[in-house]
Amino acid sequence: MSATSHKSVPPSPEETIDPVRARRAATPVEFLGWLPVFKRFGNCGTHPLFGHTAAPPAGYKFVHSGRAAADDETLPLTRVQRITRAFSALGTSVTMFAQTAFQFGVVRSLVTLFWFVRLIVGLIRQTGRVMPAVRFAHSRNFQSQVMAPRRVELAFLTSVPFTYGQNPWVIEIEDATTLFYPFIQNGQTAGLNVQQSPYFATVKALLETENCRGIVTHMRSTAEMIPALFRSETIARKVTYAPLGVQLPDEWQTHEEEDGTVNLLFTNSWHQNRDSFFLRGGLDVLEAFDVLRRRYPQLRLTIRSGLPRLDERYYRILESGWVRVIDRFLPTERMAELQRESNIYLLPAARIHIVSVLQAMSYGQAVVVSDGWGMDEYVEHGRTGLIVPGRYGKVSWADHEAGVLRENYGPMYATDKKVVDGLIESVSLLIEQRAVRRRLGHAARADVQTRFTPDQWNAALKNAFDKARG
Numbered sequence: 001m002s003a004t005s006h007k008s009v010p011p012s013p014e015e016t017i018d019p020v021r022a023r024r025a026a027t028p029v030e031f032l033g034w035l036p037v038f039k040r041f042g043n044c045g046t047h048p049l050f051g052h053t054a055a056p057p058a059g060y061k062f063v064h065s066g067r068a069a070a071d072d073e074t075l076p077l078t079r080v081q082r083i084t085r086a087f088s089a090l091g092t093s094v095t096m097f098a099q100t101a102f103q104f105g106v107v108r109s110l111v112t113l114f115w116f117v118r119l120i121v122g123l124i125r126q127t128g129r130v131m132p133a134v135r136f137a138h139s140r141n142f143q144s145q146v147m148a149p150r151r152v153e154l155a156f157l158t159s160v161p162f163t164y165g166q167n168p169w170v171i172e173i174e175d176a177t178t179l180f181y182p183f184i185q186n187g188q189t190a191g192l193n194v195q196q197s198p199y200f201a202t203v204k205a206l207l208e209t210e211n212c213r214g215i216v217t218h219m220r221s222t223a224e225m226i227p228a229l230f231r232s233e234t235i236a237r238k239v240t241y242a243p244l245g246v247q248l249p250d251e252w253q254t255h256e257e258e259d260g261t262v263n264l265l266f267t268n269s270w271h272q273n274r275d276s277f278f279l280r281g282g283l284d285v286l287e288a289f290d291v292l293r294r295r296y297p298q299l300r301l302t303i304r305s306g307l308p309r310l311d312e313r314y315y316r317i318l319e320s321g322w323v324r325v326i327d328r329f330l331p332t333e334r335m336a337e338l339q340r341e342s343n344i345y346l347l348p349a350a351r352i353h354i355v356s357v358l359q360a361m362s363y364g365q366a367v368v369v370s371d372g373w374g375m376d377e378y379v380e381h382g383r384t385g386l387i388v389p390g391r392y393g394k395v396s397w398a399d400h401e402a403g404v405l406r407e408n409y410g411p412m413y414a415t416d417k418k419v420v421d422g423l424i425e426s427v428s429l430l431i432e433q434r435a436v437r438r439r440l441g442h443a444a445r446a447d448v449q450t451r452f453t454p455d456q457w458n459a460a461l462k463n464a465f466d467k468a469r470g
Helices: 013-025 036-041 048-054 077-087 094-104 106-127 130-138 142-145 176-180 198-210 218-228 281-296 312-319 333-342 352-364 417-431 434-450 453-466
Strands: 027-031 060-063 155-158 169-173 212-217 240-241 260-265 299-304 321-328 344-347 366-370 385-388 396-399 404-407
Touching: 027 048, 027 299, 027 396, 036 240, 048 155, 048 352, 048 453, 094 106, 106 130, 106 142, 106 281, 130 198, 142 240, 169 176, 169 198, 176 218, 176 404, 198 312, 212 218, 212 453, 218 240, 218 312, 218 396, 240 453, 260 281, 260 333, 260 453, 281 299, 281 312, 281 417, 299 333, 299 453, 312 321, 352 366, 352 434, 385 417, 385 434, 396 453, 417 434
Parallel strands: 027 060, 027 155, 155 169, 169 212, 212 240, 260 299, 260 344, 299 321, 344 366, 366 385
Antiparallel strands: 396 404
């Protein structure tokens, strides 16, 4: 491994003052990913995908001006609340309202209750269906909506439209399935007629409201499918697409190692959910490594993941040698070091994991990914990585006619011979031909430097915000 670095030059006083003035003059966008309700969807508000909010587009700044609950204010449901909830379709029990009003104020709670009722009435008028409207509004979580700040010019939501529509809002999504959460969930849409769901009209009505100002996505497939799914010109006009970008690290893997060791890296999702080990293709990685390590004694595998319960066979593979399992938290510096020392990144996942892929590419690793939905939008087979067949059409695929991302995660809990064979073939090529490994890694990093940049992403996000503000 070799590294490139740049000397930093101290900024001039003018350069120091100008950013401060610019931030003060910037239009605030209220980031709502911190609301407790987002913890229900994998705590998505803290996902690295939304790390771009730390460097907002020109003329804007992301702010967190609401009052978050402290650790001891998680507001668990009492037995009385659970009973009340079971018998009340409206969901906001007297007990819960009183508790919320005590913590956040009566006026604030009453105003939020007004927006809750207004949302229900509006959805009923638009859809003609009462219970789906009530259940949908209830799933937005009253207590979280009370915590949300009032009278903001523009709010920014992450993945799920957890809002009563109190303020104008823009949402960033990867796929349209998350718009229907918790009533329709990822991995369960393979044979589902989404348009026949009682919540389809509800979500459509919410997205057509005036206060829904934009839908931003980093997936071209999603941008193309949303108009087909909702068949609404109003919603289609709100969609903005741009490839996501990540920062380019100064130090990276150049594939100039002298000892001949080849390091493979497999990582779990950022939240380290052990179940994601399966969804990211962990079983296929172990099966492939069991074959590869016999052929290539210089091969090493690092698994950055907690391990779920596995069959005894996989524990034997793990214990047979040259497999390192890191199941603890890694500081940023240590994670960067792990990325730099890795030659090949393996991700035979059910679908795209955008931050993982882009980070591996930015570090110049030769990426080997599955053909799961979305991978080919960021990895070009034979130029910036290798794509292994076996997922598309079986585990995930785009149904452009219906406008639906079809997913069936069931097969991910067993090995797939087609995927395993593809991994063995691809990794063997990269081990035996370092020039190919170097070419793919350098091309991948070059794409991050020129195509998948924060500047290009921010330019599109700025356009979306400008349009949202009229």
